[in-house]
Amino acid sequence: MDDLIKEINEFRDERDWRQFHNAKDLALSVSLEASELLENFQWKTSEEAIADDLENIKDEIADVMIYSLMLADDLGLSVEAIIRNKIKKNGEKYTVEKSKGKKN
Amino acid sequence: MDDLIKEINEFRDERDWRQFHNAKDLALSVSLEASELLENFQWKTSEEAIADDLENIKDEIADVMIYSLMLADDLGLSVEAIIRNKIKKNGEKYTVEKSKGKKN
Amino acid sequence: MDDLIKEINEFRDERDWRQFHNAKDLALSVSLEASELLENFQWKTSEEAIADDLENIKDEIADVMIYSLMLADDLGLSVEAIIRNKIKKNGEKYTVEKSKGKKN
Amino acid sequence: MDDLIKEINEFRDERDWRQFHNAKDLALSVSLEASELLENFQWKTSEEAIADDLENIKDEIADVMIYSLMLADDLGLSVEAIIRNKIKKNGEKYTVEKSKGKKN
Numbered sequence: 001m002d003d004l005i006k007e008i009n010e011f012r013d014e015r016d017w018r019q020f021h022n023a024k025d026l027a028l029s030v031s032l033e034a035s036e037l038l039e040n041f042q043w044k045t046s047e048e049a050i051a052d053d054l055e056n057i058k059d060e061i062a063d064v065m066i067y068s069l070m071l072a073d074d075l076g077l078s079v080e081a082i083i084r085n086k087i088k089k090n091g092e093k094y095t096v097e098k099s100k101g102k103k104n
Numbered sequence: 105m106d107d108l109i110k111e112i113n114e115f116r117d118e119r120d121w122r123q124f125h126n127a128k129d130l131a132l133s134v135s136l137e138a139s140e141l142l143e144n145f146q147w148k149t150s151e152e153a154i155a156d157d158l159e160n161i162k163d164e165i166a167d168v169m170i171y172s173l174m175l176a177d178d179l180g181l182s183v184e185a186i187i188r189n190k191i192k193k194n195g196e197k198y199t200v201e202k203s204k205g206k207k208n
Numbered sequence: 209m210d211d212l213i214k215e216i217n218e219f220r221d222e223r224d225w226r227q228f229h230n231a232k233d234l235a236l237s238v239s240l241e242a243s244e245l246l247e248n249f250q251w252k253t254s255e256e257a258i259a260d261d262l263e264n265i266k267d268e269i270a271d272v273m274i275y276s277l278m279l280a281d282d283l284g285l286s287v288e289a290i291i292r293n294k295i296k297k298n299g300e301k302y303t304v305e306k307s308k309g310k311k312n
Numbered sequence: 313m314d315d316l317i318k319e320i321n322e323f324r325d326e327r328d329w330r331q332f333h334n335a336k337d338l339a340l341s342v343s344l345e346a347s348e349l350l351e352n353f354q355w356k357t358s359e360e361a362i363a364d365d366l367e368n369i370k371d372e373i374a375d376v377m378i379y380s381l382m383l384a385d386d387l388g389l390s391v392e393a394i395i396r397n398k399i400k401k402n403g404e405k406y407t408v409e410k411s412k413g414k415k416n
Binding site: 124129132133135136139140142143145146147 | 228233236237239240243244246247249250251
Binding site: 209212215216219222223224225227228230231232233235236238239241242243245246248249252253254257258262265266267269270271272273274276279280283285287288290291292293294295297298299302304307308309311 | 313316319320323326327328329331332334335336337339340342343345346347349350352353356357358361362366369370371373374375376377378380383384387389391392394395396397398399401402403406408411412413415
């Protein structure tokens with residue numbers, strides 16, 4: 001993960017793009033990329049979408065993650081730490097007893 | 105990263121939630137969580153949003169990543185591989201010469 | 209439509225909210241409300257979502273439209289004119305001959 | 313408004329597109345179009361975005377409204393009624409006394 005973040009930071013530093021990367025526009029970009037991912041599924045079942053363009057689905061998941069990693073890094077956050085922390089919170093909110101087999 | 109995916113999968117398997125996790129609804133969930141992240145910045149500058157609720161920003165970045173990791177894993181994808189591949193594609197599309205210092 | 213826009217503008221002027229309503233945050237708000245609408249359908253079929261909470265679906269469609277109407281009005285646009293213009297463009301892009309019965 | 317909805321319905325019926333228009337995919341489409349609207353503002357101030365491509369902003373507001381109108385119509389809803397009802401609810405939630413001049 002650390003290596004990935006390093007590569008992403010090199011990418012934007014080579015292009016001098018960090019000047020545009022305020023947190024609000026990065027969060028906005030995560031949302032735009034998530035929509036581009038979702039667009040693969042418009043008017044389609046999961047199976048149809050995967051059969052139609054798995055390559056684009058891969059690229060859009062990657063874009064969502066790249067912007068999320070940049071935002072987290074700019075905020076000084078460890079993604080592993082915030083993910084672990086959120087899993088812990090979710091585990092307390094959705095206990096196994098209460099949530100097993102139920103859509104929440 | 106592999107450890108994180110393992111923990112996320114244990115979380116949903118303990119709750120028997122994988123039955124709901126088709127790719128379309130996972131992509132939809134990535135988009136919903138990205139909006140919850142973005143909501144922190146509504147009517148605010150980056151600085152105001154971070155000062156107001158960094159804790160929620162952390163949680164929502166984590167949720168975006170958790171759903172993205174579940175979707176990637178269900179599609180049999182290595183997130184590291186798709187991110188590296190996308191950085192490579194971006195590097196060809198936005199060459200340093202063409203893109204340096206420019207919003208694309 | 210004109211009456212609706214007038215009522216919406218009265219609502220925000222009574223609360224002195226127009227100071228927050230720049231175009232970027234209004235567009236961002238349209239997107240947030242669209243996500244809240246979509247959230248009704250997470251992990252569900254259309255039928256399940258409608259049966260579960262049609263009242264909330266109504267409210268969220270309304271919120272999407274209210275923010276869209278405010279943004280259009282702030283930009284000096286007639287929503288009827290821009291909708292008619294877009295239908296015309298769509299008709300040229302997706303001619304009946306080419307598009308009949310096909311997902312585009 | 314009634315005329316607009318009639319024109320939109322004619323458009324989709326001529327193309328035999330109503331078969332694809334389940335409520336879930338329409339809500340998903342509202343969200344996708346809202347993102348395309350928002351994309352105009354990525355890395356930009358409101359003023360820059362409007363100067364750069366007001367034409368596209370118009371088109372995307374129109375698309376958001378067209379999908380919202382189709383979804384409302386398919387659910388048997390009057391958009392004027394649901395908007396008026398939501399303004400009323402908002403007025404009770406955000407009273408003038410409590411909300412004047414405050415971001416909520």
